[in-house]
Amino acid sequence: MQIATPYLMFLGDVPDALAAKTAYGIKDWRPDWCIGQMRLPGCNADLGIPDMTLEEGLAKGCRTLVVGVVNAGGVLPDHWIAEIVAALEAGYDVASGLHVRLGAVPAIAEAAERRGRQLHDVRHTTETFPTGKGTRRPGRRLLTVGTDCSVGKKYTVLALEKGMRERGLDADFRATGQTGVFISGRGVAIDAVVADFISGAVETVSPAAAPDHWDLIEGQGSLYHPSFAGVSLGLLHGAQADAFVVCHEPTRTTMRGVQHPLPTIRQVIDLTVQLGRLTNPDIRPVGIAVNTQALGEDEARRLLEGLAAEYGLPATDPVRFGVASLVDRIVADFPAT
Amino acid sequence: MQIATPYLMFLGDVPDALAAKTAYGIKDWRPDWCIGQMRLPGCNADLGIPDMTLEEGLAKGCRTLVVGVVNAGGVLPDHWIAEIVAALEAGYDVASGLHVRLGAVPAIAEAAERRGRQLHDVRHTTETFPTGKGTRRPGRRLLTVGTDCSVGKKYTVLALEKGMRERGLDADFRATGQTGVFISGRGVAIDAVVADFISGAVETVSPAAAPDHWDLIEGQGSLYHPSFAGVSLGLLHGAQADAFVVCHEPTRTTMRGVQHPLPTIRQVIDLTVQLGRLTNPDIRPVGIAVNTQALGEDEARRLLEGLAAEYGLPATDPVRFGVASLVDRIVADFPAT
Known part of the structure; x- marks a missing residue:
């Protein structure tokens, strides 16, 4: 998995900072990659970086919309889906730490395919690995x-x-x-x-x-x-x-x-x-x-x-x-x- | 995962007994469940149980077609797909030990859904489990x-x-x-x-x-x-x-x-x-x-x-x-x- 940087951080309308724990961790360790944040009405998390629209983020060079938040109940709310689809339409890849796979949401899968954008589900992996060999390697x-x-x-x-x-x-x-x-x-x-x-x-x-x-x-x-x-x-x-x-x-x-x-x-x-x-x-x-x-x-x-x-x-x-x-x-x- | 018994054993046209190792294991330990075998022309495995058609298996009470064989190259050959679809049409569930998921083959998925039959991919699991708790339990x-x-x-x-x-x-x-x-x-x-x-x-x-x-x-x-x-x-x-x-x-x-x-x-x-x-x-x-x-x-x-x-x-x-x-x-x- 290789995620294109820099990031526009999507915080949705999470009720508190804890629900955006992943986003805070990214901002703490890779401040240069976190160009802006995108928050919906009611959002109670704030990374302390500029609020941006999708268009503003693109203008600043953002390549991936990062969904570094937890959604209550494990179901992706419709108004988040609409924003994610809009990001794909605008030309972003989307990377998510949600339990729900982005590709399992038909509107998101369809938009990504149509626009040729990458969806990264960080919690899941479709990559196949060999079994470990235990052979010593340099480094x-x-x-x-x-x-x-x-x-x-x-x-x-x-x-x-x-x-x-x-x-x-x-x-x-x-x-x-x-x-x-x-x-x-x-x-x-x-x-x-x-x-x-x-x-x-x-x-x-x-x-x-x-x-x-x-x-x-x-x-x-x-x-x-x-x-x-x-x-x-x-x-x-x-x-x-x-x-x-x-x-x-x-x-x-x-x-x-x-x-x-x-x-x-x-x-x-x-x-x-x-x-x-x-x-x-x-x-x-x-x-x-x-x-x-x-x-x-x-x-x-x-x-x-x-x-x-x-x-x-x-x-x-x-x-x-x-x-x-x-x-x-x-x-x-x-x-x- | 709960597989309906007894079984009709599908051996396809595997080149040797090794490719049907799983089927032999089932027959050895659950002979009563292995009512018959279904082999295609060219099959070089033989469980030593009666050869049966789908109809004969049903008449003997078989409920699941068991694909207990390995397919070369990991791709399900078309003539196996046709037999599996025919089994679903006839009223069997299908259980498979293949690397390929049965449900990933559109013809199979479609037939199972239309006929209301179960597909069991024994190598995969869609079941979700809790994390282990380590609490002592009786037995x-x-x-x-x-x-x-x-x-x-x-x-x-x-x-x-x-x-x-x-x-x-x-x-x-x-x-x-x-x-x-x-x-x-x-x-x-x-x-x-x-x-x-x-x-x-x-x-x-x-x-x-x-x-x-x-x-x-x-x-x-x-x-x-x-x-x-x-x-x-x-x-x-x-x-x-x-x-x-x-x-x-x-x-x-x-x-x-x-x-x-x-x-x-x-x-x-x-x-x-x-x-x-x-x-x-x-x-x-x-x-x-x-x-x-x-x-x-x-x-x-x-x-x-x-x-x-x-x-x-x-x-x-x-x-x-x-x-x-x-x-x-x-x-x-x-x-x-």
Whole structure:
């Protein structure tokens, strides 16, 4: 999937910012690609970028209308359909993170075909992948793993991409989730791939590269999550990670959506190394990334210092304290060839 | 997916028995459901059951035409389409293990809709599943796991179903692969489920049951297979297995389709227990099933005796020597409540 940039961001008439979470993520990480926003009457989200009509967006160079919002009830409302059809008529591609496939709406499918425009359903994939082979490929790879879902895996690799590039390293974010696909303009929502092809899809998303090139692969789920551990394992095997960062949220008491307790960071490190060795015998941890949002600054610093001492790894909150310590460790552990 | 029985087996004009492997599997395990076979000129497969026309099959009570064959090139030949349409016209449902979806062929889709018949694409699933919850549910569950793919996991659970029922136990085969779905008339090809829903699909396939009821769940892949370990792990977590049998093929030197060496049976037992504990802390091995086809009888017996002594578990070849020793162990380890 390759989405043409830049984007006009469609927010519809969502009731709050949370319903436009994906759009905010895209704007935060790719501000240059987010030229304008298009909002309908009643919209309560605002990306803080210029409001534009379809015509104004085209004049500014926009190529894709991005539907980065959640629609209540899973059904595409008629007035959204009308706007999407109008965008196709005007010459936009349309990329959507909705559960509903754009192509399943006859008016949209018909307009796209007639006008020769692309429809991208980021939550779905029609691409076919080979099964994973587990054969070592050149290039370096870092994967974020977690004690749970939604603990900052995407944020951490995006912050690392920025931090490593600032140090002159050759590093690319590799998306495996829907927001990540919008942010990189390519990639695969790995949770939408048919089960047999998880590791193969990751091998495709992060192909052979130059020896010093880093692919920074967005992790998903947790090896300890009873709903999603299979996805996490296929991702780990396909990534053939040389390095991994453990992401953690310290205030959570049960894993997201289930009643299971959180594993310790130690358990996650040990199991990731144990299982990751199947496709990369040299896999090693290079840091810990903690979401300390719920903690005061002193408390956050004490927690991170304690973790760094306990695990012998840099520990940071990428949002609050940056990723310099992680980049230092990566540079030290993986000298240029 | 619930397929109406009994079946008329469609073999088309396949060049050899291998191309009809699924059909042979169904006939072996559900001879009572396989009323007749329908072969086209040039067919080189023969299930050893009466050849029948569509009309003769209907007269014998057949309700579903089963396309249990592989078509070369992945494209459905026109003369097969004509037969499938004729079956729908005659009043059959059609169930297929082809890669091509029946409903993607306009003539077939149209005939099914017009006649109100069901199309079952066993390799695909349109069913939506919840994500797995990992919550313990009543009933007992046995899962077959493997040192590799294609080492007898389906055969072993089917043999156990037969053997346990003969001992008066309440046991049901639970299919997770396409041949298994035909054999049980229900289930899900787990490798075709979208990645996020692997464990949830298994929870659906093997729901809460009476305390002494056994679900015998067909395993897939191997936790040590770099292509499919994610599927195997999601299956293990969803199954919440109380007991597992390790399946093994002793002459293989690398894992199927890749260059990785086979794990030992010990490694498979240890990792299955370690990872399976996430959703069932009491998981335990109850036996080893070895495909000894490539060995002479004496050699096979020596191998099995050696394994039994080494692991303290019954070891058998279910095809050659039956599953009585496995059933003995299950009865001993899990007394009636």
